[in-house]
Amino acid sequence: MTDRDTLAQLVDTVRRYVRERLVPLEAEVAETDRIPEQVRREMAEMGLFGMSIPETYGGLGLDMQAEVEIVRELGWASPAFRSLIGTNNGLGSQGLLIDGSEEQKREWLPRIASGELIASFCLTEPEAGSDAASLKTRAVRDGEDYVLNGTKRFITNAPTAGVFTVMARTDPNNKGAGGISAFIVDARTPGISLGRPNVKMGQKGAHICDVIFEDARVPARNIIGGREGQGFKTAMKVLDRGRLHISALCCGTAERLIHESVTFALERRQFGQPIGEFQLIQAMLADSRTEAFAALAMVRETARRFDAGEKIATDAACCKYFASEMVGRVADRAVQIHGGSGYIADYPVERFYRDVRIFRLYEGTSQIQQIVIGRAMLREARGG
Amino acid sequence: MKVIVAVKRVVDYNVKIRVKADKTGVELSNVKMSMNPFDEIGVEEAVRLKEAGVASEVVAVSIGPAQAQETIRTALAMGADRGILIKTDEEVQPLAVAKLLKAVVEAEAPQIVILGKQAIDDDSNQTGQMLAALLGWAQGTFASKVALGDGKATVTREVDGGLQTVELKLPAVVTTDLRLNEPRYASLPNIMKAKKKPIDEKTPADLGVDIAPRLKTLKVEEPPKRQAGRKVASVEELVQALKNEAGVI
Ligand SMILES: Cc1cc2nc3c(=O)[nH]c(=O)nc-3n(C[C@H](O)[C@H](O)[C@H](O)COP(=O)(O)OP(=O)(O)OC[C@H]3O[C@@H](n4cnc5c(N)ncnc54)[C@H](O)[C@@H]3O)c2cc1C
Ligand SMILES: Cc1cc2nc3c(=O)[nH]c(=O)nc-3n(C[C@H](O)[C@H](O)[C@H](O)COP(=O)(O)OP(=O)(O)OC[C@H]3O[C@@H](n4cnc5c(N)ncnc54)[C@H](O)[C@@H]3O)c2cc1C
Numbered sequence: 001m002t003d004r005d006t007l008a009q010l011v012d013t014v015r016r017y018v019r020e021r022l023v024p025l026e027a028e029v030a031e032t033d034r035i036p037e038q039v040r041r042e043m044a045e046m047g048l049f050g051m052s053i054p055e056t057y058g059g060l061g062l063d064m065q066a067e068v069e070i071v072r073e074l075g076w077a078s079p080a081f082r083s084l085i086g087t088n089n090g091l092g093s094q095g096l097l098i099d100g101s102e103e104q105k106r107e108w109l110p111r112i113a114s115g116e117l118i119a120s121f122c123l124t125e126p127e128a129g130s131d132a133a134s135l136k137t138r139a140v141r142d143g144e145d146y147v148l149n150g151t152k153r154f155i156t157n158a159p160t161a162g163v164f165t166v167m168a169r170t171d172p173n174n175k176g177a178g179g180i181s182a183f184i185v186d187a188r189t190p191g192i193s194l195g196r197p198n199v200k201m202g203q204k205g206a207h208i209c210d211v212i213f214e215d216a217r218v219p220a221r222n223i224i225g226g227r228e229g230q231g232f233k234t235a236m237k238v239l240d241r242g243r244l245h246i247s248a249l250c251c252g253t254a255e256r257l258i259h260e261s262v263t264f265a266l267e268r269r270q271f272g273q274p275i276g277e278f279q280l281i282q283a284m285l286a287d288s289r290t291e292a293f294a295a296l297a298m299v300r301e302t303a304r305r306f307d308a309g310e311k312i313a314t315d316a317a318c319c320k321y322f323a324s325e326m327v328g329r330v331a332d333r334a335v336q337i338h339g340g341s342g343y344i345a346d347y348p349v350e351r352f353y354r355d356v357r358i359f360r361l362y363e364g365t366s367q368i369q370q371i372v373i374g375r376a377m378l379r380e381a382r383g384g
Numbered sequence: 385m386k387v388i389v390a391v392k393r394v395v396d397y398n399v400k401i402r403v404k405a406d407k408t409g410v411e412l413s414n415v416k417m418s419m420n421p422f423d424e425i426g427v428e429e430a431v432r433l434k435e436a437g438v439a440s441e442v443v444a445v446s447i448g449p450a451q452a453q454e455t456i457r458t459a460l461a462m463g464a465d466r467g468i469l470i471k472t473d474e475e476v477q478p479l480a481v482a483k484l485l486k487a488v489v490e491a492e493a494p495q496i497v498i499l500g501k502q503a504i505d506d507d508s509n510q511t512g513q514m515l516a517a518l519l520g521w522a523q524g525t526f527a528s529k530v531a532l533g534d535g536k537a538t539v540t541r542e543v544d545g546g547l548q549t550v551e552l553k554l555p556a557v558v559t560t561d562l563r564l565n566e567p568r569y570a571s572l573p574n575i576m577k578a579k580k581k582p583i584d585e586k587t588p589a590d591l592g593v594d595i596a597p598r599l600k601t602l603k604v605e606e607p608p609k610r611q612a613g614r615k616v617a618s619v620e621e622l623v624q625a626l627k628n629e630a631g632v633i
Contacts, residue, residue, distance in 0.1 A: 009457060009575050012418075017569045047572035060572050 007066050014073045017046065022077035029205040030351055035084055043081075043115065048074075049088040050113025052241070053097065057109035064241065064303040068248035072296070075252020079355050082249055083206035087157045088112050090245055091363075092119025094238040095165045095182055099225040104184060108163060117162030122152035122211050123235060129153075130368050132167070133177040133232055137213060139168035144220055146170070146183065148191070148213040154362075159197055159207045161187050166213070167235060170228040182224040182231035191216030202354030236313075242363050243316040244306065247299045247323035250359050253352065254292040254327045257334040260349050261285060264338055275337070284337055288330040295323040314376040321369035324359035331356050385532075386494040387430040387439045389464065390485060391446045392420040393455040394505040407603050410505075419455045421567075422500025424462075425560040428567040429530060430498055431463035438532050441465050443492060447484055449473050453583060460578035461570035467583035472595065480588075480595035482514035487591035489519060494555065496537065501526050501559040512559035522552035526561040 021042070029035055043049065051067055053059025062070070067089070074082040087093075093112045096104055111117040128135040137150025148168055158164070164185045171179035185192070195210030224234055262285060265276030275281050302315045334349040335342035342349050360366045395401060396416040404411050419427075433439035444459035446452040447470040456467035470484050489497060502509035516523035524530070524539030528547065531538045532554075541548045542561045552558075570578075588595045616622045626633045 003579075005454065005457070006575060006579055009454070009461065009570075010572055013461075013570050013572070013575060021569075042569070045571050046569060051572070055576075060576060 007069060010062075010066065011069050011073055014046070014048075014070050015076070017042075018073055018077045018081075022081050026078045026348065026351070029078060029080055031204075033204045035080065035205045039081070040084060040115070043085055047113075048085045049115035051085075052089045053093055053109050053113040057097075057105055057113055059109070059113035064244060064306045065300070068244060068299050068303045071245055071248040072252035072255075072299075075249045075254075076256045078203070078205070078351065079249060079253060080203045080205035083156060083203060085115075086245070087121060087161075088115065088117075088119045090242045091121030091123075091238055092157075092161075092163070092165060094241055095121070095224055095234045096184060098237050099182070099230060099234045100184070101226055104222070104224065108184060112163070118157050118160045119163050119165065120155050120158045120161040120211070121238075122155050122158075122164050122166045124153050124155070126151055126153050130365055132235070133180065134175070135167060135169060135180065137166070137168040138172070139170045139181060139183065139218070141170070141220065142217075145217040146220055146223070148183070148185070148216040148218055150213050152211040152213075154198065154208045155211050156206065156208050156362075158194060158209045158211050163187055164192075164211065165224070166211075166218075167231050168213075170231075174229070177232035178229050180231040180235075181228045182234045183218050184222045184224055185216070185218050189216050189218060201357055202351065203358065239363065240306065240313055240316045243320035244299060244303055244312075246359060246363055247295065247316075247319040248303075250323035250327040250356070251292060251296045251299055253356055254288065254295065254323075254330040257327070257330050257349060257352055258285070258288050258292060260347070260352075261288065261334045261337045264341075264347075268339070275339075281337060284333040288333050291326045292330060295319070295326045298322060314373055317364070317369045317372040317376075320364065321366055321373065324356075325366060327356045328360060385433075385439050385496070386441045386443065386492060387433060388443050388445055388485075388489060388492060388494040388497045389423065389426045389430045389459065390481075390497070390499040390511070391423040391427060391444050391455050391459050392500070392503045392505075393417050393446065393448050393452045394420045394503050397421055397504055403604050403606050407605060409601065409604050417451065417454075419458050420500050420503040420505075422502060422504070422560050422562075423459075424567040425562070425564050426498040426500055427459045427462050427464060428565045429558075429560060431568075432565065433532065434463065434465075439496075443468060443494070445470070445485065445488055447472065447476055447481055456583055457575075457578050458570065460581045460583075461575040462568060463574070464581075466581055469583055469585045470588060470591065471585055472588055474588075474595060475597055476595050477597050477599055478508045478510035479514055479598060480593065481511050482518055483593045484588060484591055484595070485511070485515050486518045487593055489515075496532070496555060497521075497557045499557070499559045501561055512557050516557040519555075519557070522554075522556040523558070524550055524552050524556060525559040527558050528561050528563040530558055530564070 047060050050059030051062045055061040112119045123132050125135050139146040139148050166183045166185050167180055169179050170181040191214045193212045197207045197209045265281050266274050268275045298319045302312050302319050306312045331353040335353050338347055338349055341347050396418040399415055402411040430442040434442050442464040443466055444456050444464040445468045446456050453469055460467055499512040512525055526542045527539045528542045529540035535554050537552045537556050539550050
């Protein structure tokens with residue numbers, strides 16, 4: 001476990017960087033839809049691309065408890081900044097880390113940890129979103145290679161990715177999860193092309209696009225885990241950590257929204273006094289504070305149990321479900337407390353309100369989290 | 385060439401300072417503490433000298449309670465090689481700090497000692513000057529530029545009238561001003577590595593220094609509340625007000 005003093009120093013450094021350096025850049029990033037190259041370099045130098053990757057492969061090797069504390073700090077600034085380092089720490093590297101061979105790890109992880117390569121995760125397809133196990137992208141064995149064909153949709157960081165983790169069906173006779181394999185794919189592979197970046201509701205500066213595979217040849221040794229049919233299991237294992245990461249982010253962003261709300265409520269005067277003096281405003285602030293605190297407590301507790309090696313899949317789903325819905329409500333109240341100003345782009349809450357909407361959608365929609373939780377409850381009640 | 389940087393643990397610059405109810409000082413319990421910003425600039429300068437191949441070793445020295453170790457760790461994470469903590473829970477005034485640093489300097493024999501021009505807690509602006517006097521070394525205070533040459537340092541100083549450039553014979557004492565550099569954020573890998581760098585712990589008694597305060601604080605008070613501004617109708621009225629009310633012209 002990351003010792004307490006060191007963790008405090010890590011958190012403190014990231015906090016300062018986020019508040020002194022990133023927050024002042026938020027408006028510019030939103031307007032230009034671009035994170036300055038200099039910031040990418042700084043984040044790489046700080047080690048933020050490799051938080052979750054072990055030290056042996058050039059990362060920081062933070063445990064989950066440390067990761068959630070740092071991600072919470074990142075949540076104070078526009079979530080677009082976090083998105084830049086998100087996939088390298090999460091979906092883009094964890095599959096390799098959990099199920100990859102030693103050789104695969106050595107080949108890819110150091111460059112992912114350093115930020116030299118951006119790693120993206122290709123699961124979603126035009127016709128396979130929540131029902132990811134129905135994906136259609138095919139991988140057909142041909143000599144020493146697999147040949148990939150299919151389209152992946154809404155892939156975070158794909159426009160700048162150097163490497164993709166791709167979920168593809170290797171067994172056409174198995175239409176379910178068992179027919180899927182995961183591949184580590186060099187983005188320069190001939191036959192890969194990118195769609196135009198989608199125009200999103202929020203998080204300007206973070207980009208997603210389609211990734212299209214047309215007879216893209218991937219060496220057979222790039223199959224993660226060394227054999228076919230393991231891919232979907234790998235993807236699901238990756239999700240536990242990813243859900244906690246997103247939940248921690250929601251906590252940090254909620255805290256920023258609350259900070260903006262309290263600051264505004266103290267400054268804005270109506271009816272001869274600061275609006276913060278009105279109990280109806282205080283009620284909104286109190287609800288936001290309480291919910292954000294509850295989410296943080298859930299995230300920390302689940303991270304602790306994750307580090308202790310306990311099974312936390314259901315609780316991670318509870319965290320993601322609650323934290324993402326929570327930050328949506330907190331953002332809505334923040335806009336409300338700002339009155340008409342909350343609807344105006346000069347105030348950060350207008351932007352955050354749009355930015356946080358995605359958290360209820362990706363890495364499993366809220367409905368999917370509910371299904372995961374509900375099914376687990378029935379399974380447990382039936383005794384296994 | 386060895387460089388010593390002095391780093392002080394002070395109330396974080398973002399904290400709103402509160403005076404203790406009994407007026408004996410400012411409230412320090414449950415207050416965020418961090419490295420004096422001018423000392424950060426000092427560490428940055430020393431680390432840059434090392435990166436440029438001019439300095440061979442950077443030693444960060446702090447005087448204060450056990451927690452001052454965290455401040456040294458920050459310096460180590462920024463790139464200093466090792467630390468020295470002179471541990472004391474007593475109040476240490478600038479003269480005592482200068483004497484303690486002198487003892488460290490005599491043991492370590494650096495070519496240059498870098499300090500902040502002042503610490504943001506009591507803003508004394510004395511330690512660097514006192515240290516130079518005690519050592520009988522040259523000093524370049526309020527530095528906005530430092531260039532090291534053969535046995536000498538060229539220091540550009542921020543003085544009231546503009547910039548003054550002085551040439552100092554080494555060894556010398558330099559105190560930093562705001563524009564000297566922009567300190568880096570320690571990288572997370574370096575924070576982890578700093579755990580393994582050595583910090584030597586000493587006491588004032590080990591160094592044979594008497595740190596008893598020479599000054600006595602009688603009372604600490606909040607500055608008076610600022611009066612609201614006022615609009616004047618004409619230049620004449622402004623001049624009159626400045627002359628008769630404010631007494632500034
Ligand atoms: C900004 C952004 C970034 C993304 N990044 C990535 C990425 O990097 N990699 C990647 O692979 N994917 C990524 N995605 C895709 C994302 O994971 C999917 O959008 C998400 O899983 C939802 O799938 P869908 O959009 O197809 O919606 P659908 O699955 O079509 O869902 C539509 C609605 O139906 C509901 N629904 C679906 N099934 C059920 C059910 N059984 N019961 C009840 N309700 C149901 C859903 O909850 C939702 O409300 C990203 C998406 C966005 C917008
Ligand atoms: C897109 C847009 C179009 C608009 N168009 C027009 C227009 O055409 N003409 C026009 O005149 N105005 C217009 N407005 C202004 C709009 O009517 C005001 O923004 C609205 O009345 C709220 O006032 P405010 O923004 O000053 O917020 P405030 O009054 O400052 O309210 C801030 C917060 O404090 C709360 N609050 C205030 N007083 C109390 C209290 N006593 N007790 C409890 N809570 C309280 C509010 O509910 C809110 O949550 C427009 C605003 C927008 C954003």
